[in-house]
Amino acid sequence: MLKIALAQINLLVGGIQANQIKIIQTAEHARDQLEADIVVFPELTVTGYPPEDLLLRPDFIKQANQSVFDIAHAVQGIDIVIGFPEQSDNSLYNTAAVLRDGEILTQYRKNVLPNFGVFDEQRYFKPDNEICTFSAKGQSIALTICEDIWQLGLVEKNKQAGADLILTLNASPFHAGKIHQREDIVCQQAKGAEIPLVYVNLIGGQDELIFDGASFVANAQGKVIFRAKEFEEQVSVVEFKAGKPIKTICSPLYNEISSEYAALVLGVRDYVYKTGFKGAILGLSGGIDSALVLAIAADALGADQVEAVLMPSKYTQDMSNEDAILQTEALGVKYHTIAIEPAVTAFTGMLSDIFEDTQKDATEENIQARCRGVLLMAMSNKFGKLLLTTGNKSEMSVGYATLYGDMAGGFAPIKDVPKLLVYQLAEYRNTLSAVIPQRVITRPPSAELAPDQIDEDSLPPYSILDPILEMYVEQDRSAEQIQAAGYQMADINRAISLVDRNEYKRRQAPPGIKITPRAFGRDRRYPIASGYKGA
């Protein structure tokens, strides 16, 4: 019998010392409590993932390499499989090492380096083309790392080299539906090569990325016989008898909506804690976006760590204030109210000479939004709470947001959530407990920066806008292709030209949590000065 522990743990990018302590404790737990023969950690365990340009620092690489030796010396009596950036001569490899009896028994260098989407691995690492197996309790065990098993060939090659089972170390980021893609691919590989596969994934939030865990074991028939929880740390053991994994607990999968909500909660929690904040504040408008962000923040950090600020203007409807207060009460969140009129009046007066003979336009709306930004940042600065900004993906796409105004903040939880999904998530959250007043969900969305303003004055209805944006932004479809999917060219052109010309705003937006196949930020790299016109 062979017992393999899957160490699905939350690591801190760059925090080699903290990670080392956690790796050692986890390995000891796996050895002593779980009686595991082998413990497998996620990709690039000692550095966290993705370490980005820290990988260019020789001191950082030296620390990471030293850490592997320190871990090997610290824990014996169990095989430890960990990932680290291996410096060898003048090259850096994304490597998995097997530590046994205080030494590095063997190591495997990642063959397939992803360099698309959020991944830049070819910026740092050299690919290798060697496979690697080691022996434990009479079993031949092969190592692979993440992208390796998304390509055909490598699993088969290991099988042909005599491997009895395959371990794979991963840092596979979440987006909605990704878990199914991931299990499908891995199970196909296992079935195709008739070999069991142990898949260990990272868990935790890192800037824009969520690693969702859900580590699993597929048997040689391509069936999942163990699955760890999604979005939680978990160290579990799976037994192999005569080379076959024994079926054990398979944690249920979240559905699409609930997984998105869980990802957002984890993302906020980890960003706040990992950047050293204790709590968060946000502007609560009575609209759906800030309502959802407040619920996420309270779920992530605890209601006592979150504060809401109501900042009404003369355009704010009574129901906005009422609903905002109702929500803070439902969640048990402290709130403050500051009317923005004195500052708006001051700026209007200060600019009156210069703006003489000009027409009112978006400038006056932006001043209101920016007064709110100044207030929120002042409170964030004074009390050390992270300011969460509440814009959604539809707004980010078309630039329906004020730079340094409602876009001000350190983190943008729902930046990758299209407006229609904001509503779905709000409704989902209310099924757990009713915290978002129903009127917030049913009233027409409005920025409340001008009299009787609603979003549809400026934009196509979200039921039309969101699908167009998904096709244009996430799927790279052309205007003609979107038209062929059943949309009006006028709506398409309006949406696309807004997307094209608002890259400058997105470039200055705070980071937010990726939950779709393509988020803004590192995932979508567009020029600002650009002659490309999609419309």
Place this chain on the structure above:
Amino acid sequence: MLKIALAQINLLVGGIQANQIKIIQTAEHARDQLEADIVVFPELTVTGYPPEDLLLRPDFIKQANQSVFDIAHAVQGIDIVIGFPEQSDNSLYNTAAVLRDGEILTQYRKNVLPNFGVFDEQRYFKPDNEICTFSAKGQSIALTICEDIWQLGLVEKNKQAGADLILTLNASPFHAGKIHQREDIVCQQAKGAEIPLVYVNLIGGQDELIFDGASFVANAQGKVIFRAKEFEEQVSVVEFKAGKPIKTICSPLYNEISSEYAALVLGVRDYVYKTGFKGAILGLSGGIDSALVLAIAADALGADQVEAVLMPSKYTQDMSNEDAILQTEALGVKYHTIAIEPAVTAFTGMLSDIFEDTQKDATEENIQARCRGVLLMAMSNKFGKLLLTTGNKSEMSVGYATLYGDMAGGFAPIKDVPKLLVYQLAEYRNTLSAVIPQRVITRPPSAELAPDQIDEDSLPPYSILDPILEMYVEQDRSAEQIQAAGYQMADINRAISLVDRNEYKRRQAPPGIKITPRAFGRDRRYPIASGYKGA
């Protein structure tokens, strides 16, 4: 005799139609006025460089490939060598095509794809390993693209395959001193393989990058026998007799300071024009940073397209206002004065309840800076002028700047200019004509956000800070290595810990012009949530 035209032109990323018109006009000019046999354009001519994720759009790639055929049909009677993203089956190549008599005569696919620093070419392109030569007037001519010739081997390989000369299409970004690196490498390659080399570089600003032109021809002895101007468009012809290039005009090289200044001017001009603005505004404080940015902006756009805004507070010294006004007069720039006190007073009052029982801290300083940000953005919005932000690289490094305050703006011209270099550039600019009052250069730098404040209250002197920052940020040196270079550990630790903890500010900073070997922005990709402590 063979005449080769070097088409050092300014292209618009994504602007395929506009670029096509310019390519055709330039080719016709080379054929008709310069009587050239061949005209050589920069790398990825039809799309501009770098097109970034536009390369993932099938419609964009289709347009770019169509454009090559259109150009071939449009201009005959001259060989046109242009770059484009070549779609072939399911792969994309960074390709140079030779167009002759309305057809693609041959094409070369870039072998070496840079994926470091600002470059992400492996994100988009597949490398090839074939060389390519074509014949013109009895000469065998080989093609290479940019990074290809920074590696040993390819020039030699072409020579061995019988090439008589090598054309290379480039988009090589500027940083101070790069021109010498570039010519040294190319001349070594030419000399080593005993083959002349025609190097055509892009010119122009594109977001954070400056392409500095300075195209040149090296003979088989490794001597530069022609050089085009730096930072300007130029289409020139070089004659080859019996395979040897005939020495002609070599434009002089700028020195380090003057090249940096020229790069900043070009960068501002191209960013403003390419993003569709007509002019720029900025806040003019009487300090050195905004003084330099104003001079750059006036030189880039013309004084009549630039406006300065003075926004004094009670902490602003008289000399600040006096010097600011003196400078606007020297340059002939229009200015406005708006005292920020009414807005600061309004915010102070609005926050007085919430801030009761708290001490004054950076919050109150930030409010002042943010009031200025609101005013400047209001003017930018109302009059359609791009707001230039005036922070330098030293400030960006240590976070000595207010997010949404003095960091507000669409473009940050001196973001990659360390403070000591700001002074040098100001003094250099004054040698052209005295526009920056001497007192601005000699007074101690101050943010003027608190009584009698100077930068050295919070930071080590710039003569110490700047070298530490260069070693840490640009050279990835450790604290110990910096200490070994002669600095005090207290200063080092202070500087490094500020750099480490201010990544969140930099992530929301506007783009600026890269002039050093490593700029912030796409060039330096660091995690925000990070356990790495350089100090």
